[in-house]
Amino acid sequence: MSATVPLACKPGDYKSDTKPIWCPGCGDYHVLLSITRAFAALNLPPEQLAVVSGIGCSSRIPAYTSCYGFHGVHGRSLAVGAGLKVARPDMTVVVASGDGDGYSIGGNHFMHACRRNVDLTYIVMDNHIYGMTKGQPSPTTEPDFDTALSPGGTGLRPFNPLVIALASGANFIARAFSGHVNETAKIIVEAVHHPGFSFVEILSPCVTYRPDQRAWKDCVRSAPVEPTDDAARAARRLMTDDGFNLGVLYRGDRWPYQPRAAATVTDLAEFEKGFEI
Amino acid sequence: MTTGAMLLEAACAAGWNGLLTRSVGPQIRGGEAAALVRLAVEPVECLADHFDLLVGIDWMNAQRFEAEIPLHPGAIIVNDPAVGEPPAAMRAAAGRVIELPITALIKANPAWRANMIALGATAELLGLDSEVLHALISKRFSDKGESVVAASVAAIEAGAAAMAAEAGVAKLARAQKTDVRRWLITGNEATALGALRGGIRFAAAYPITPASEILEWLAPNLPKVGGALVQAEDELASINMIIGSSYGGVPSITATSGPGFSLMIEALGLATAAEVPIVVVNVMRGGPSTGIPTKSEQADLNIAVYGLHGDAPHIVVAPQSVPDCLLTTQWATHLAESLQTAAIVLSDQFVGQAQVAVSRPADVAFIGQRLKATQFEEPYKRYALGGNGVSPMAIPGTRGGQYTADGLTHTERGTPTSGGRDHLAQLDKRRDKLDLHDYGGLWATLEGEGEIAVLTWGSLTGAVREAIARAARDGVKVRLIAPRLLMPVRPAEMAAALEGVTRLLVVEQTHSAQFHRYLRAHYTLPANTSVFHRPGPLPMRPGEIHRQIMQGAAS
Structure with a gap:
């Protein structure tokens, strides 16, 4: 499949009727739009898609889609x-996270997920701040940014x-900007298609605690x-870009991790033989 | 270690029952090690009070084992004079020392191994037929070549010959070979097999002593039944992985011990709130913190029962013996799947790593049966109220069942809310589905009658049973009450079990009497209740429990 296949599903088919809790102007609204457009372009039925997240x-975002969702710890x-x-x-699995959830408390899992290379897409909405807890510094916050x-x-x-991620x-490594909805959707489609662990970092401004990020669009x-x-x-x-270069930046060719089950199922009684005296 | 395992296997092949535990020093490889074997005609569930025979291949750091290897006053120590003397305390406790010139024999026959000479000597002293040993040597060493087999057989015969002249050594009572199918199995292996029988098809693993054997057994065997095991980066990942796989409809398990279990607590709460079935085995070891990784203790009872934040009803079960690890884990899988919650299996190092000969455990019908949603009203209510509290779960891939599982307090549809009415309704739902379930007779082991009862749990059940049997020989009738189901509590059933009991002895292996406090919190105990408790690392032996019973009986 590619993004040029005629759409059987519309982006709206992937949106739920749950109203987001986000602040007006939050970049995450655009990310949600990009994700639903990407899902429509992927032309997968919503029940074959799972969106998994933390806190x-x-x-x-999972509950704002019409797919299977998991909102964990x-x-x-x-x-x-x-x-x-x-x-x-x-199942097609998309994991959604933020810079606090994904890079701080989830940092160890991030490294090992890259290394394990399970065939899933990891979308991180990075706004360089903890928004939900009202404005504390995250791992991507600038060193001189003043907070309580x-x-x-x-x-x-x-x-x-x-x-x-590369190390x-x-x-698959890409950077996107929430304000570029169509370009971001295309990157997500490509990330889902690419075998293995695909990482899409989306710069998604926090207009409440980081109004300075309104300048990101420029x-x-x-x-x-x-x-x-x-x-x-x-x-x-x-290492040398300034963090604002967008697009697919790296495509690897490693085989995805997927343990193979045996072709024939062993009867459980067979296992008992190992214990018999 | 090989010697102990081979002795147990040979003795069991000859018809005896037996139990093997190991004790090792802190070295990663090598260093002092002791194989502790108990053999008997009748089934064996625990270590005896004393050992009758101590065979020393060398005595380096052997004093470390003095407390663990109490010797009977008539006990025999077999000693190679070339490696020095047994520790003074052990020598003083034993009845006699027999010399076995292991070093000299090897000097004359360099292909022989010390452990095979010791095995031959031990078999001779016990009265174990050499043919059984020879058959075992062929089975174990045939892939190493004929010369290895021949040297091992010769070494065993030399060891036996060196003991043949020893008079006055009491042999083991003869065992009868039976046609009953018997297994030689550890509790950790039984746990893993029980998981497969219960329907587990996914495991996530992070290595930890003394639980790793469960995961290492599952790793090659899960793929054979169409499942998979993934090694995680830590216990936080392993439990969240099994929540993900189980959310995907596949019954899932992980196994760990205290330190890893502590890390899993937050996600256990998630599994209860999001109503995702999972099974978590905690093979308890000495705690707190890193504690004593290779020794048993029952001190994770509190964290298993009370460790979760918020009101988070869940299942806690505890196996009572090595073979019971199979049944209990299978049952836990059934309960987790049926009730869509987290089930904790509180095993411990003793039952987990002890290897015993047992009659093949009976097949039981407990298979994970999750109530799945296949037809949907608009909109699908994943957390629908009503009935027995178990709401049909849509499995990803099922058209029309899309919902978001959530650890946030949610509505029937799964939508996050901070409303009091939804909060209470979902708390009630999750409590009721566990409370209303019929757990049947498996909730506890209830044996015997009389006005005296011993109330214990987990791996101490075997030692208590043996103590009660001794009391019976003294003319004192004692009941055994051992709950296998620790959460949710069963007040009516416990009251019935305690009916007519005027004196109760609580036996547990914790420093702070956690089990007694738990019992007091949830059950009405007789006024005359005493507690016998102490921490690990030494196993509780039947003799000391028997003394506690008899002291009370005399008073």
Whole structure:
């Protein structure tokens, strides 16, 4: 399938009737729009799609779709998503997260999900702030950003999720901007199609706690280079870009992780033989 | 270790019953190790009070085992004079020392192994037929070549010959070989097999002592039945993975011990709130913190029962013996699936790692049966109220059943809410579905009669049963009450079990008497109730429990 296949489903078919809790102007509304457009383009029935999340503003997204959803505990969405995909390889699994949920409390799972390379798509809505808990610094917050919990700023270098993903073995790495709904949808479609662990970081402004991020729309640009399958070249690009290059930045060719069940099912009585005296 | 396992296997093949536990030092590999074997004609569920025979291959750091290896006053120590003397305390406790010149024999025959010489000597002293050992050698070592088999057989015969002249050694009572199908199995293996029998087809694993064997048994065997095991990056991931797989409709399990179990608590609450069936085995070890990884204790009772934040009804069951690990895990899977909740299996290091000979456990009909939604009214209410509290669950892939499972307080549809009415309704639903279930006779082991009762749980059940049998020989009738189902509690059933009991002895292996406090919180106990409790690492033995029973009986 590709995005050019005539649509049997409309984006609206993938939207639920639950009203989002997000602030007016939140970038996550656009991400939801991109996801539903991507699902329509994928032309998959909603019951074959699962959207799994943790805790945070962005993690509310499963219930806003008409797909199967799982809204779990803080930071563990990738584990839930991996368990679901390995047990049910017939399902298309999208895991949604934010910079606090995904990079801080869920940081260890992020690395190992990249390394494990289960065939799922990981969308992180990054706004460099904890929104739901009202404005604390996240791993991607700038060092001098002043908050109640970090007066005068954290003084810490921000986490570079794309570099971490590459170093950990992610098979597909892209950056998108929530304001570019169609481009983001196309990237999500490509991420879902790409075998293995596909990571899509979406810059999604928080208009409430980071009004300065309204300027992001003027900062972002299409990456001036074509996607590469060379990890070393990708590393150089990701290490040196300013965080506003958009598009697919790396495509790997690793086989996805999927344990193979035996072709024939062993009768349980067979296992007893190992214990018989 | 090989010697102990081979002795047990040979003795059981010859018709005896037996139990093997191991004790090792802190070294990763090598270092001091003891195989503790109890053999008997009748079935064996626990260690005896004393050991009758101690065979030392060497005595390096053997004093570390003094407390664990209490010797009978008539006990025999077999010693190789070339490796020195047994520890003084052990020597003082034993009746006699027999010399076995292991080092000298190997010097003359370099292909022989010390453990095979010791095995031959042990078999001779016990009266175990050499043919059984020879058959076992062929079975175990045939892939190593004929010369290894021949050297092992020769070493065993030399060991036996060295003991043949020893007079006055009491042999084991002769065992009769039976036609009953018997297994040699550990509790961790039985747990894993019980999981498969119950319908488990997915496991997530993070290694931890003393639970890893469950996961290592499942790893090659789950794929053979169409399932899968994934090694996770930590216990937070492993439990969340099985929540994901079970949400996908596949019955799922993980196994861990105290430290990992502590990490899983938040997600256990999620499984209860989102009503996703999961089975979590906690093979308890000494705690708190890293504690004593290789020793048993029952001190995770509190965290299993009360550890979850919020009001989070869930299942807690505890196996009572090695073979009961199979039944209890199978039952736990059935309960988790039927009631759409988290089921915790509180095993422990003793039953988990002990290897015993048992009659093949009977097949039971408990298979995970999840109530699934297949036809939908608009809109589908995943968490619908009414009935017995169990609401049909839509499995991903089922058209029309799309819903979002949520750990947030939710409406019947699963929509997050902070409303008091929905909160109360869903709390009631989750409580009722567990409380209203008929758990049947498996909720507890109830044996014997009389006005005295011992109330215990988990792996202590075997030692208590043996103590009660001794009391019976002393003319004191004692009841055994051992709940297998610890949560939800069964007040009516417990009251019936305690009917007519005037004196109660509670026996448990914790420092703070957790089980007694739990009983007091949920049940009405006789006024005359005493508690015998102590922490690990030493196993509780039938003799000390028997003394507690008799002290009370005399008073």
